[in-house]
Amino acid sequence: MTCFITPGEQFSFSAQMKLTDSNGNPFACDKNAAWGTALSCPLLSIEIQHPSVGMKRYHFGNSFSTPWDATNWNSYHSTITLDVTMTEATEAFWYLQGPAPGINIIFDNVALASLSSASP
Numbered sequence: 035m036t037c038f039i040t041p042g043e044q045f046s047f048s049a050q051m052k053l054t055d056s057n058g059n060p061f062a063c064d065k066n067a068a069w070g071t072a073l074s075c076p077l078l079s080i081e082i083q084h085p086s087v088g089m090k091r092y093h094f095g096n097s098f099s100t101p102w103d104a105t106n107w108n109s110y111h112s113t114i115t116l117d118v119t120m121t122e123a124t125e126a127f128w129y130l131q132g133p134a135p136g137i138n139i140i141f142d143n144v145a146l147a148s149l150s151s152a153s154p
Contacts, residue, residue, distance in 0.1 A: 041121050049142070051108050053137050054137070056136040075096065075133055077131050078128070080092045082126045083125040084122055085124060090119060094113075095112065
């Protein structure tokens with residue numbers, strides 16, 4: 035785990051996403067819907083394994099503020115700031131979760147970039 039080095043280091047996550055229902059029809063989530071509801075939108079999550087804390091999850095919502103467009107690509111942007119627990123992790127697993135069961139996430143142009151000038 036050499037990418038999570040310094041507490042306070044920041045990364046930018048970005049992706050383009052579409053949602054479809056179980057029949058392949060475009061689906062629009064509601065960015066204001068509560069997590070775990072039928073209209074909740076995708077959520078970037080990081081699950082870490084820490085030697086003393088155990089498993090811990092972090093969630094990073096979409097900071098791109100326009101409403102979800104069912105028929106076009108939607109931008110997802112989030113900034114991840116590392117804390118001490120993240121930098122001490124022995125494992126990390128990144129994933130997109132939600133929305134409701136039966137809704138498919140199609141994603142493209144996924145990028146994770148360091149926002150720190152000192153990164154290799």
